[in-house]
Amino acid sequence: MSDTKSGDDKTSDGGQKKTLTLKRPGIEQGTVRQNFSHGRTKAVVVETKKRKFSMPGDNKPEAPAPQPVFAPKPPVQQVRPAPVVREAPRPAPQNERSGMVLNELSKSEMEARRRALEGSQARDAEERQRAIVEAKRRAEEDERRRLEREESARRQAEEEARIQAEADSRRRAEEDARRRAPTAAPAPINRAMEQEEEEAKPRPKGGRVAPAATPVRRVAAPEVPARPAKTKGEEDRRRGKLTLNSALSDDGAERARSLSAMRRRQEKFKRAMHNEPREKVMREVILPETISIQELAQRMSERAVDVVKYFMKQGQIMKPGDVLDADTAELVASEFGHTVRRVAESDIEEGLFDIADRPEDMEPRPPVVTIMGHVDHGKTSLLDAIRNANVVSGEAGGITQHIGAYQVEKNGQKITFIDTPGHAAFTAMRARGAQATDIAILVVAADDSVMPQTIESISHAKAAGVPIIVAINKVDKHEADANKVRTELLRHEVFVESMGGEVLDVEVSAKTGQGLDKLLEAILLQAEVLDLKANPERTAEGVVIEAKLDKGRGPVATVLVQTGTLLPGDILVAGNEWGRVRALVNDLGKHLSEALPSTPVEILGIQGTPQAGDKFAVVNDEARAREITEYRQRLARDKAAARHVGQRGSLEQMMSKLQTSGLKEFTLLIKGDVQGSVEAIVAALDNLGTDEVRARIVHAGAGGITESDVSLAETSGAVIIGFNVRANVQARQAAEQAGIEIRYYNIIYALVDDVKDAMSGLLSPERRETFIGNAEILEVFDITKVGKVAGCRITEGKVERGAGVRLIRDNVVIHEGTLKTLKRFKDEVPEVPVGQECGMAFQNYEDMHVGDVIECFRVEMVTRRL
């Protein structure tokens, strides 16, 4: 902008703003005020030059000089205010041009300018030419790339098809080999899964970018020079940002995936074009214990919606998220034509239990005894008597407390008694796979002899392979007949020693203490025979005997250490719960520094309440404990959900449900403070069920109500019942959000009564009919516009308008309906009592005869109760 010709250039006086140029012909001058920041303004002289047009031949000698300067520029460009005003007035140039206009430039200057102008025009032309060439080159380049892209996609498709074919043939060969030698080399359990993964893996890019490494060199080699430039560009665009890492890493997965996706799209499109049905691929579906419909569909390579449709055809409305048990899933998979292989996800638990011990590490351990027998034969009395007489020496004086098991000492040897008499607990434990008992004491009252539960107890002990010692109790009673007991036991294949058998029998009295020592000796003798041993020098394993949520101490569990030594600070997993042992407390309330094999001990520090019968084991660290319990909790949740779904989910049950349609269910989730009370509630609720309505318990357990309970209740539409427990804040909030009802109780009967009431509501109300009266038709009148009216006499009770009526002829009901009119003389009346005559007409019915009887009745809908 320094080439301005503003008056400033010619001004030597800085304060003088006017230009000192002469008024030139063809140039108009004006002044414009220009605004700047900070309110500054400046007057600017504007010159407008009238344009001269000259014909090509018009070659005036003076013309070329000014024209090169001004001609290329449009007139408006002559307004050049800004640079003019900003510059400080410069001292007037010292050359001869001072005060002269431009068209009076020297010849040499003119020449220089002309040259410059010509140079710039030439450059412009050159650039234009270059741009055209460049555009052409770019178009060619684009076309070449496009062709290359197409070619590469085609080769890629060919390549993958070939690799696929190779993999198929390899698999077939492997299968053939396996079939030929089925036992020679059993495939590892995950072989099929690995193979499937292998096939599912995106094809490595090696086949394309590094062909030498693979046998596909022949196909790939020619592509090498062209491809990297092209795919790289594509890749970069896709990734957006090219980092050093991404540039250097050999990650071809994304490229392979996107190319496969392209291929799939192409195939899909082709299929759609030719209307070809998809080729059905039979798969081996790996089934865990529970699986969601979505996951199952994925493993079968089917659409989830097809599986849902399949269920719909079976009359079941399912969602893709619903969980199926393995049996149902297997049925579905085989319906879709796939084979299944079931696997256990329990690998995570491997090595948790049953660590092999070396024989030399084994040391004798005390026997664990359970007392069984018929009701009122004295089990509790016997347990109490033994305990009171034989508390572990040195610990007498402690306040005994019920922790579910206790230890006594006899002749310096310890015996552990499980303090929950009866075979129910024994069976519950066995049902969970735990066997805590070494010896069963069968209590039979000498005055009552063998009774039904005595026989049941015998069966349980025998089924568990636990030796029996018979305690013939209440021998202090004068009507006691111990021999009768012995002979009756013979009938149930319990051959006592005194009858020539091998089963030890002892006559005892829990009341007087008679024979208790003998009983304990018999136990020790039996234990000796059993040669009970365990390795105390290892991490502890055992079984949960009882668990509860203690108000002050949180979750508390009584465990029986079966092997190893349990120490405070140990991290253990028990059922679905884990925790770090904070304290070990025995049945006398004493804190122990260790719990050796066969010791029952109460532990504090677990996160939740496990269930009686759950096995426990000490693990190395919290992470493992968490991992195992999370897996187990997930499993339990899935199982509960599958059980719930199973009600509608399994085909077998679908059928049975269809047959028993009309059965209403009252779904409940029960949480209680101790396992015992929960079991009692469940049993009581089970008894409420009828053919029409029953309580379905989706989950029952000890412990507070948690968020997972709420979500289970939500999925199964259950009401949550808390017995002596409360919901935590999260659970409460979740329940509020989900609209789940939580009811709290502290009395079982109140709970059962409420459930009964609620279930009664589910029973459809009963239609109850009450007879009101009878009338005999004496005459039938046909009245115009009204129709037939029966003239009757009330023979019994009364007749009410609005009540139900039946027309009875020869004791057969001809019609049932309502009355249209009930009249005495000419008046409509609400009712007519016995002995009086009246006129009656039926609604929409006229076939009445003399001698028919009209029965009048009232119908009520009565709510039924269980």
Ligand SMILES: Nc1nc2c(ncn2[C@@H]2O[C@H](COP(=O)(O)OP(=O)(O)OP(=O)(O)O)[C@@H](O)[C@H]2O)c(=O)[nH]1
């Ligand atoms: N005379 C006498 N009575 C006994 C003896 N043992 C128990 N009893 C009584 O028998 C009744 C039942 O005894 P429990 O110990 O409650 O019997 P149980 O087998 O534990 O009963 P459930 O817990 O209901 O199965 C009680 O009234 C005891 O006092 C005994 O050796 N002699």
